[in-house]
Amino acid sequence: MRFIASSTAALLLAPLVAGAAWAADFPQRPVTIIVPAAAGGGGDTTTRILARGLEQELGQPVTIVNQGQGGGVVGLTSIVNAKPDGYTIGLLFPYAGYKFTGQADFSRDDFTPIANFNGDSSALVVGATSPFATLGEALEALKADPAAYKIHCSGGCGSVWDLPVAAMMMDYGIDIVSIGWIPGQGGATGLQELAAGGVDFQTVSLPEASALMQAGVVRPLAVLSPSAVPGFEDVPLAGDTVGHPVDGGTWRALGGPAGLDPDIVAIWEEATAKTVESADFRDAMETANFGVKWLGAEDLSALMAEHETATGRVMQALGYAN
Missing domain, CATH: 3.40.190.10 (Periplasmic binding protein-like II)
Known part of the structure; x- marks a missing residue:
């Protein structure tokens, strides 16, 4: 019985050990960042600046895929539907308004927050x-x-x-x-x-x-x-x-589909943090007149929740349909 129990435990632990080892080796091939915006705009420009540093930190090419159709709905939908293996993530930005204009119904639960890198x-x-x-x-x-x-x-x-x-x-x-x-x-x-x-x-x-x-x-x-x-x-x-601090505008962040492995999130978050801290990134953002705003995964999640609440309050007051 001891042999059977030990064998069973080994079988149960094997996938966890293999998964951890796989995450530690991530990424083993090129990665993709979906940008729900056309080429040349603020979302595209800031993500491409970030991608240059991410390639160095991750040791793999980063492909940018622009999907700005539907005002960004197509790209955000592609992020939501991506395989949660970390190889396809995307650019997140204030999205809650789509719900009130009837275009889509995205929420924080549809995504895995990774890190915020820009704010204006x-x-x-x-x-x-x-x-x-x-x-x-x-x-x-x-x-x-x-x-x-x-x-x-x-x-x-x-x-x-x-x-x-x-x-x-x-x-x-x-x-x-x-x-x-x-x-x-x-x-x-x-x-x-x-x-x-x-x-x-x-x-x-x-x-x-x-x-x-x-x-x-x-x-x-x-x-x-x-x-x-x-x-x-x-x-x-x-x-x-x-009479009190006011903070409002746009934010741009990396996020993946829901269910992304926390170890993979940590790798993306660390690579993004190192890139955002680099002089090359900050100089490029300043030259392009974009602000730098860093938030890790946990703080980004809180920002997304706050964004949804604040957007709903104003959109309802303005008479947009829910």
Whole structure:
């Protein structure tokens, strides 16, 4: 009986030992990162910068596959449906809005968080001739007569730049439903409309607006960051006006399908951490005007949960279907 019991135990332990050894040897072949965005955009650019360092850390080629169809839904779906072996992961970004626009219903449980490597804060900007000199003046005017103003969302409304601004305005007591939220094809076209006086405000990242800011065509009222944004230290912080820190904008992270082996996650997380800490990565991100924001797997999971809750609150207030 002792021989049988020992043999049985050995058989049960064998797959676990083999699995641990396999994870320790990961990766043994090239890996793929799915980017749910078209080539050339912020998601694609930042992921390719990261991939250069990951290739060195992992010792394998990293292939970028762009799947931006459906506003990113196709790519995110491919990540969810990927085999959970660590060889195919993807770029995660604020996704919760899809649920309220009826495009998809992703949640944190569909993914395995790995690490966050990029973050850029949303800002509220006005044209050079705007009557508003400060964020406080603008918020008071919006509170008094919200229907009188239009805000350009840069991209589709209900996204990474306008939702944090809408949340801040909600907390300030502004009726955000009455505001004219104007969708667009991106930050550049929105800034042109802002400069021409077609809208009163725009939600956008500071790097996107920097050229027109330097030209004196637009002015930032505030940035939704708890601390000064490198390169834009003179831009006021929204929290200084509303009385508490405000942190809103986009984040970009690596994640895999649900069920990814924790040992594999640890290997990806460590490789990402070393890359993000490298001078090459930080210099490349600074040159491309992208912020660096590091979060490990556990903190990324918490960020995703917070993102889903905050997005739901604002989207429901704006009247989007659930």
